[in-house]
Amino acid sequence: MSKTIMIVDDEKNTREGLKWVLESTGAEIVLAQDGEQALVRLGTQPVDVILSDLKMPRVDGMELLDHVREEFPETDFVILTGHGTVETAVEAMKKGAFDYLIKPVNIEELQLLIERIFEQKALKQENERLRREVDDRYGFDSIIGRSAPMEGVFEKVRQVAPTRASVLIQGETGTGKEVIAKAIHFNSPRRRKPFIAVNCGALSQTLLESELFGHEKGAFTGAVKQKPGRFELAHGGTIFLDEIGETTPELQVRLLRVLQEQEFERVGGTKPVKVDVRVIAATNRDLKKEVDAGRFREDLYYRLNVIRLDLPPLRERPDDIPLLVHHFLKHFCKDHGRDLEVSPKAMSLLQNHMWPGNVRQLRTVMESAVILSTGKEILPKNLPDEIRNDAQPANSIRLRVGMTVADAERELIRATLTELQGNKAKAARLLGLGRKTLYRKLEEYEIEA
Ligand SMILES: Nc1ncnc2c1ncn2[C@@H]1O[C@H](COP(=O)(O)OP(=O)(O)OP(=O)(O)O)[C@@H](O)[C@H]1O
Numbered sequence: 001m002s003k004t005i006m007i008v009d010d011e012k013n014t015r016e017g018l019k020w021v022l023e024s025t026g027a028e029i030v031l032a033q034d035g036e037q038a039l040v041r042l043g044t045q046p047v048d049v050i051l052s053d054l055k056m057p058r059v060d061g062m063e064l065l066d067h068v069r070e071e072f073p074e075t076d077f078v079i080l081t082g083h084g085t086v087e088t089a090v091e092a093m094k095k096g097a098f099d100y101l102i103k104p105v106n107i108e109e110l111q112l113l114i115e116r117i118f119e120q121k122a123l124k125q126e127n128e129r130l131r132r133e134v135d136d137r138y139g140f141d142s143i144i145g146r147s148a149p150m151e152g153v154f155e156k157v158r159q160v161a162p163t164r165a166s167v168l169i170q171g172e173t174g175t176g177k178e179v180i181a182k183a184i185h186f187n188s189p190r191r192r193k194p195f196i197a198v199n200c201g202a203l204s205q206t207l208l209e210s211e212l213f214g215h216e217k218g219a220f221t222g223a224v225k226q227k228p229g230r231f232e233l234a235h236g237g238t239i240f241l242d243e244i245g246e247t248t249p250e251l252q253v254r255l256l257r258v259l260q261e262q263e264f265e266r267v268g269g270t271k272p273v274k275v276d277v278r279v280i281a282a283t284n285r286d287l288k289k290e291v292d293a294g295r296f297r298e299d300l301y302y303r304l305n306v307i308r309l310d311l312p313p314l315r316e317r318p319d320d321i322p323l324l325v326h327h328f329l330k331h332f333c334k335d336h337g338r339d340l341e342v343s344p345k346a347m348s349l350l351q352n353h354m355w356p357g358n359v360r361q362l363r364t365v366m367e368s369a370v371i372l373s374t375g376k377e378i379l380p381k382n383l384p385d386e387i388r389n390d391a392q393p394a395n396s397i398r399l400r401v402g403m404t405v406a407d408a409e410r411e412l413i414r415a416t417l418t419e420l421q422g423n424k425a426k427a428a429r430l431l432g433l434g435r436k437t438l439y440r441k442l443e444e445y446e447i448e449a
């Protein structure tokens, strides 16, 4: 990082002396003899730190400070002051000066101060970089999917992100529920506040309760001091209640109250705690069915279900598979220092797999394939058995939830006949049907051999 320091003082000796000291820091030094000249220079050259005298002709130190705070908020300002004007220097600090030094300036003190300023600047830059990285990671660009069902999901995410409405995300394991929850948070006005994820299925309900709501000192054995819960930690931000379907009715009552009143008591406490938290919940069950079966409170269901996002399983959006494959390929090639393509055969196997573990499973498969492949291409032999052993793509049929048994049968008969070039005798044998039965079914399903 190149550094520039500006010294503003009407005394030539001070300027030259400070310049001589500060050159040892490796910074570029710019000199100005009063505030006016300083402002002119600032107009043409960015400066990281200004060291400025207070009393100067024309534009004095205080006035310069005002201008700098207004127009160059990134520039740090240090006041140089005589003994008599310390009070003014303190005034300047209130206006946003970084610090002040008393003249004659102690060289060591000055060097330390400059070091501290640049350290803080570096920290700030690092924070900003991390922040941008987080924004990228959870921005829409990193969520892969161009299939119609995913476009629908994105559209809804865009609409709900800016609001504070509760969202219920439903989807099978590995479909990206947490990814979507984060995308909502990081595209909302709450993005700079915490995103707190709690897995409601991972803890016993008693532990979960104190985890969510915190506890007072002495609330139970082992509660040696007061502990804030995740709801308090998420204040101003978003709480992600994962596997919400696993909660007990007692806990559901407490959750309902937080959602309704944005208020709760810590375990063992009586004083209500107010919070401003947006709730996103996720489940891989069909929560409405849980309600109908009496396992999930209806009132809580409706509170959570203000906006509902259903994440489609990967097998229902095969168009996304090649995109995800390339996305993970790029990611893991970078991680493992490889440069690989996916062979057409391997791609076709990947695209025809049913993916019971959805995107997470695909991700794992891609990582192992990148590690296992030795040549320039990922080959079928680099894929796990269960994927290689799938039916041959050309003559396979695709079963999906929502299809009737008759649909499946029709598909199977059609595919078998196609594969056997219309040979009905062979087809009947392969299908384990009597020839007459096959004829009847061909008629019933209106299949032309
Ligand atoms: N659309 C997507 N684009 C890129 N990566 C995705 C996508 N969907 C999921 N992933 C990745 O797949 C993995 C699983 O996603 P996530 O943890 O969000 O799933 P989940 O639905 O919460 O699963 P579970 O129900 O098992 O908790 C993560 O590594 C995530 O980064």
Ligand SMILES: [Mg+2]
Pocket: 177, 178, 242
């Ligand atoms: Mg999850």
